[in-house]
Amino acid sequence: MVINHLEKLFVTSDAATIMKELEVIHPAAKMVVLAAKQQEAEVGDGTNLVVVFAGELMSQAENLLRMGLPPNKIVEGYKRAGIRALQLLEELTVYTIKDLRNVEEVTKCMNATVASKQYGNQDIVCPLIARACVEVLPKDPVLFNVDNVRVAKVLGGGVSDSTIVKGFVITRDTEGVIKHCNNAKIAVFSGGIDIPKPETKGTVLIENAEQLKNYSKTEEQLMEQAVKDVVASGATVVVSGSSIGELALHYLERYKLMVVKVLSRFDLRRLCGAVHATPLLQLGVPAPDKLGHCDVVTVDEIGSTKCTIFRQEGDTSRLSTILVRGSTQNTLDDFERAVDDGVGVFKQMTKDGRFVAGAGACEAELALRLATWGEAQPGLDQYAIKKYAEAFEIIPRTLAENAGLSQTESISRIYAAHHAGTATAGINIEGGGVLDAAKENILDHLMVKRQALAMATYTAVTILHVDQIIMQKQAGGPKPPSTDGPMDAGDPY
Numbered sequence: 080m081v082i083n084h085l086e087k088l089f090v091t092s093d094a095a096t097i098m099k100e101l102e103v104i105h106p107a108a109k110m111v112v113l114a115a116k117q118q119e120a121e122v123g124d125g126t127n128l129v130v131v132f133a134g135e136l137m138s139q140a141e142n143l144l145r146m147g148l149p150p151n152k153i154v155e156g157y158k159r160a161g162i163r164a165l166q167l168l169e170e171l172t173v174y175t176i177k178d179l180r181n182v183e184e185v186t187k188c189m190n191a192t193v194a195s196k197q198y199g200n201q202d203i204v205c206p207l208i209a210r211a212c213v214e215v216l217p218k219d220p221v222l223f224n225v226d227n228v229r230v231a232k233v234l235g236g237g238v239s240d241s242t243i244v245k246g247f248v249i250t251r252d253t254e255g256v257i258k259h260c261n262n263a264k265i266a267v268f269s270g271g272i273d274i275p276k277p278e279t280k281g282t283v284l285i286e287n288a289e290q291l292k293n294y295s296k297t298e299e300q301l302m303e304q305a306v307k308d309v310v311a312s313g314a315t316v317v318v319s320g321s322s323i324g325e326l327a328l329h330y331l332e333r334y335k336l337m338v339v340k341v342l343s344r345f346d347l348r349r350l351c352g353a354v355h356a357t358p359l360l361q362l363g364v365p366a367p368d369k370l371g372h373c374d375v376v377t378v379d380e381i382g383s384t385k386c387t388i389f390r391q392e393g394d395t396s397r398l399s400t401i402l403v404r405g406s407t408q409n410t411l412d413d414f415e416r417a418v419d420d421g422v423g424v425f426k427q428m429t430k431d432g433r434f435v436a437g438a439g440a441c442e443a444e445l446a447l448r449l450a451t452w453g454e455a456q457p458g459l460d461q462y463a464i465k466k467y468a469e470a471f472e473i474i475p476r477t478l479a480e481n482a483g484l485s486q487t488e489s490i491s492r493i494y495a496a497h498h499a500g501t502a503t504a505g506i507n508i509e510g511g512g513v514l515d516a517a518k519e520n521i522l523d524h525l526m527v528k529r530q531a532l533a534m535a536t537y538t539a540v541t542i543l544h545v546d547q548i549i550m551q552k553q554a555g556g557p558k559p560p561s562t563d564g565p566m567d568a569g570d571p572y
Contacts, residue, residue, distance in 0.1 A: 081096075081097055081100045081101065083100040083102075087100075088409070089409070089412075090409045090413070091196075091409070091412070091413050091416065092195070092196065092413075093126075093196060093413070093416045093420075094115060094126040094127035094129075094130055096416060098112045098115045098116065098126065098130065099116070107137075107542050107545070110538055110541060110542060111129075111130055111133050111134065111538055114129050114130075114133060114534045114535065114537070114538040115129050115130050117534060118530060118531055118534050121530060122423060122424075122426075122427055122524075122526060122527050122530050122531075123225065123419060123420055123422065123423015123424065123426065123427075124192055124420045124423050124424055124524070124527050125527040125528065125530065125531035126531075127195075128474070128528070128531040128532075128535070129531045129534050129535045129538075131473055131474065131477060132470065132471075132473065132474070132531065132532065132535040133534075133535040133536075133538045133539050134473075135470040135473040136157065136467065136470050136535060136536070136539035137539055137542060137543075138470075139466040139467070139469060139470050140153050140157075140463075140466070140539065140543055142466065143462060143463060143466055146462070148459060148462055148463070149459075150543050150544075150546070152458075152459045152460060152462075152463060153463045153543055154463075154540050154543050154544060155460055155463070156459075156460040156461070156462065156463020156464045156466075156467065157463055157467055157536060157539060157540050157543070158536075158540060159456075159460060159464060160449060160453070160463065160464040160467035160468065160536075161467070161532065161533065161536035161537075161540075163449060163452060163464075164445055164449055164467070164532055164536075165529055165532065165533065167445055167448050167449065168435065168441070168445065168525065168528060168529055168532070169525075171435045171436070171441055171444055171445070171502065172433045172434065172435060172525060173434060173435060173436050173503055173516075173517040173522070174188070174433075174434040174517065174522055175432045175433050175434070176188055176428055176432035176434070177432070179213070179216060179220050179428060179429060179432075180213055180216060181213075182206065182209045182210050182213050183209075185209040185212065185213060185425065185428070186205045186206050186209040187520045187522070188424070188428065188434060188522055188524075189205050189208060189209060189421050189424055189425065190205050190520055190521070190522070191437045191438075191520075191521045191522055191523060192420050192421055192424045192523075192524075193205050193208065193417050193420065193421050195420075196413060196416055196417035196420060197238075197413065197414065197417045200238050203238055203239050203241070204238065204241075204414065204417055204418075204421075205421070207241055207242075207243055207401055208228070208401070208417075208418055208421035208422065208425070209421075209425075210243055210399075211228045211243050211399040211400075211401050211422075212228055212399075212421075212422060212425040214243070214245055214399045215227040215228060215397060215398060215399045216429075220429040221429055221430065223425070223426055223429045225419075225422045225423060225426050226349065227352075227397055227398050227399065228398075228399050228400075228401065228418070228422045229247070229248075229349060229398060229399070229400045229401070230400070230401050230403055230414075230415045230418050231244075231248040231249075231250055231386065231400050231401070231402050231403065232250070232403050232405070232408075232411040232412075232414075232415065233250060233381045233382055233384045233386065233402060233403065233404055233411075234382065234384065234404075234405065234406075234407075234408065234411065235381075235382030235383060235384070235404060235405075235406070236382055236404035236405070236406075237404060237405070237406065238403075238404065238405060238410070238414065240404040241401060241402060241403050241404050241414070242401075242402045243399060243400070243401055243402070244388055244390060244399070244400045244401075244402055245390060245391050245392075245399055246353055246373065246388065246389045246390040246391045246398060246399075246400065247349060247350050247353040247354070247388075247389040247398055247400055248386055248387070248388050248389075248400045248402055249339065249341060249346065249350075249386065249387045249388075249389075250384055250386050251340070251385065251386070251387065252378060252385040252387065253337060253338055253339050253378055253387055254319075254323055254328060254338040254339065254340050255328060255331060255332045255336075255337065255338045256332065257332070257335065257336070257337040257338070258337075258377065258378040259337075259375075259376070259377045259378070260315050260316055260337045260375075260376045260377070261374070261375055262372075262374060263315050263316045263337070263372070263373045263374075263375070263376045264312075264313050264314050264315050264316070264370045264371070264372055265314065265315075265316045265317075265318060265354050265356050265370060265371035265372065265373055265376070265389075266309055266312070266314040266316070266317050266318070266356070266359070266365045266369070266370055266371075267318045267320070267347070267350070267351055267356045267357070267358040267359065267371065268317065268318070268319050268320065268358070268359050268360075268361065268362055269320035269321070269344075269347060269358040269359065269360060270320065270321060270359075270360045270361045270362075271319055271320065271321030271322045271323065272317065272319045272321075272322075272323045272324065272327045272328075272331070272362050273322060273323065273324035273326075273327055273362075274298050274301070274302060274324055274326060274327070298326070299326065302324075302326050302327055302330055303330050305362050305363070306327070306330040306331055306333075306334055306336070307334070308363070308364040309336070309362070309364070309365065310334045310336065311364075312364055312365050312366075312367065312370065313367070313370065314336070314365060314370055315335075315336065315337060316336070316337040316338075316339065316373070316376050317331060317336050317337070317338050317339070318339045318340075318341055318347070318350065318356075319338070319339070319340050319341070320341055320342070320344065320347045320358065321342070322340075323338060323340060327362075337376060339376075339387055349398060350389065351371065352397050352398055353373075353389055353391070353397060353398035354371030354372060354373045354389060354391075355371050355372060355397075356369065356370060356371025357369040357371075373389045373390070373391060374390060374391050374392040375388070375389075375390040375392065376388070376389050376390075377390070381402065381404075382404070386402075401418055403415065403418075424524050424527065427524050427526045427527060428524070430526065431524075431525060431526050433524075433525040433526075434522040434523065434524055434525060435522070435523050435524075435525050435528055436502070436503040436505060436516035436517050436521065436522065436523070437505060437516050437521040437522055437523040438475075438478065438505025438506050438507075438508075438514065438516040438519075438521045439474050439475030439478050439493065439505045439506050440493070440502070440503045440504055440505035440516040440517075440521075441523060441528065442471040442472070442474040442475060443471070443472075443475055443490075443493045443494065443497055443504070443505070444497055444502045445468070445471050446468045446469065446471035446472055447468075447494070447497055447498075449464065449467065449468035449471070450465055450468040450469070452464070453465045453467075453468055472490060475489060475490055475493055475505070475506055476489075476490060478506045478508060479506055479508075481508070482506070482508035482509075482511075484506070484508070484511055489506055489511075492512060492513050493505065493506065493513060496513045501513075501515065503515050503516050503517040503518075504516070505521060
């Protein structure tokens, strides 16, 4: 539970959100936060691993410093161990995804990532994310864009009520009385629909009733002509990115045009991508190639919220929306974070389809292999390499602690299984003991793990390079006298 400086409440286990909302002051801790943010930006998952592993590396480095090992030797050992760990990680691949368009296979690979945010609901959430990603996957999978999978949050119902819409969803009603349109041609105006206002103010002198009656006729005629031009272009739906004037709405209704207001610039851009439209700055005659197309535009009441849905029935949609339901706003926000992580992992699948065992199995195997390799290294680097290997234990230890299991017993069981030859043995958080992570489909993406280890190692090494921190602070001592008012008691001013 995090309460930020604006007193907004966050109930989440997402490390990226926690790091983002915390006000971190210490420079060394800030570097860890920056590493976590970079991890989130690059791969979309693994932020928790970066923070936990970097912190454990610093803790192990403290023990080495107390032993009397020079910082430069620790840095050298950490660098060598980091390079070796990444080489060993490549050998621990247990699964490679074969078909990115197979929803079941994608769901299996995404399961562990989503379960870390929505444990217990992953069987509902994973298929939704997988279907949404597969539906917008281009012919060349490398060109997949994470922004093409969106989330629309509607309060009410439960997580199991969530659905997918192939197209775009706006959680607000239309502006007029027309609520449904088939085979719609869409004109998008980003600057709003209203009578243009002059830049300078002027005064109009009206001398009689006839002038008063004719005063606004010209404006009405201009607006009516503008709406007629839009109708003549073939448009049946008008989308405005700003305000819609009452007079404009009157004529849009008269000529049977469906009117939708989208105030968010980001949503307007995504809507244009979904319907293949080009936004126009002001009301005018849209060219045929500027108009978008949508099979169905309709207003649907979901719970107590009216939503405008732009649905594409064919394969032309470049956007897919997951309509999220939940009983509280925190539930919806956490669902959205799970979707972001799932889509981020799918993006990594399009680049590299390899996976390693989860549940702490990969880290335990790395710790064993790296410690064995470190024993054979000459010089003082050996101590740092062995401590680097020991730092990997923090992952299975944390999993055991969170599951309410004995940390020492869980670690000893995992090491026993790995020494027996089961390289994919991980922690069973439900029943205790050890399970085969590969057989249970608990998989972590290789690139996410690789990036996280590299980022954590780089952060720890950078902090160890620092020998002094200089911070600008207000000087101590008594405050200088105020210059406001009289300097002495007898002065008149």
